[in-house]
Amino acid sequence: MKKSTNANGDGGRGNARDRAARRMWLLSPEAGFGGNGEKVQCAAAMDRCEGLVSYETMNVDRIVPGCLGGRYVRTNIRPTCFTCNNDLSHEQKRELRAIRQDLRELVAA
Numbered sequence: 001m002k003k004s005t006n007a008n009g010d011g012g013r014g015n016a017r018d019r020a021a022r023r024m025w026l027l028s029p030e031a032g033f034g035g036n037g038e039k040v041q042c043a044a045a046m047d048r049c050e051g052l053v054s055y056e057t058m059n060v061d062r063i064v065p066g067c068l069g070g071r072y073v074r075t076n077i078r079p080t081c082f083t084c085n086n087d088l089s090h091e092q093k094r095e096l097r098a099i100r101q102d103l104r105e106l107v108a109a
């Protein structure tokens, strides 16, 4: 039996139709990322990435990451390229490690 992907276990990623609709919306001018319906600029870091992404190449990034409770809702997603999306997840992991270390030191003090 196929494992179900409900809104609880996957951060609200949804089914294939939901994911397609999300990408189409991020490409659209209405989303506010400067998209023209076909391409949109990678929104991870406007100053360091000039990359344009399309429906096929887009990575949908959660601004508040899943590990902190961020969900796939319009107010929490942005289009990114593969490289930035990868960098961001590494950065977030580094930040989380630093926060955990701070907490351990606070508890130990």
Ligand SMILES: [Zn+2]
Residues within 6 Å of the ligand: 042, 043, 044, 045, 049, 050, 051, 080, 081, 082, 083, 084, 085
């Ligand atoms: Zn990028």
